[in-house]
Amino acid sequence: MRLISQSGEFDVPYEIAALSRTENIIRVYVPIVGEKGTVMARYSTNEKAKKAMKALHKVYAGMFLAQNVEMSDDDCEECIKMAARGFGIIKTMVNSPDMKFEPANIVFRFPEEDGV
Template sequence: MRIISQNGLLDAPYELLAISPYSGNMATIVGTFPGNDIGKGDRVYILGEYSSEEKAIKAMEMCREKYQGFFTKGNCMLDHPKVFRFPADDEI
């Protein structure tokens, strides 16, 4: 599955990203590539920014549900787009 950031500037394979709330602002979802050492200046990509921590958590749940759906609905890899774009704040 491909992950598209809220602003459309990042398009990366889900399997290669570590996705989490940003520790400095739990309402922001960020992605990093595993193995990167954030403390040494490696890039952190903003995947979505929300007005509350609850909305950020919901966006992460939506992403996981979309990914899980590819494995629980039979041959749905052919039936559904293999893309998840983090929704806008007002879409949650």
């Protein structure tokens, strides 16, 4: 998943980033960038910053729909290898040995002040 700053100036992968909210400011920490953190969003109130973080959590959690199917140990290992490629969906067809990994290209942009 990609995180876009409120201004659109910064774009970082969520999977390698850590976020923090201090009062009304949301910062991202990416190992490559450094320890100071980069401001991703700034709101007029602490409550609006909390709402923006809650919206991020909802987008990341999303909805997961699955159907349990029986599979061999080899098929299970193949699914695990595909899932290691990143956030996405593993598709299988009933009565078919074919499996396919489709990356989920999810983008979250921190909303403007009036969008929270």
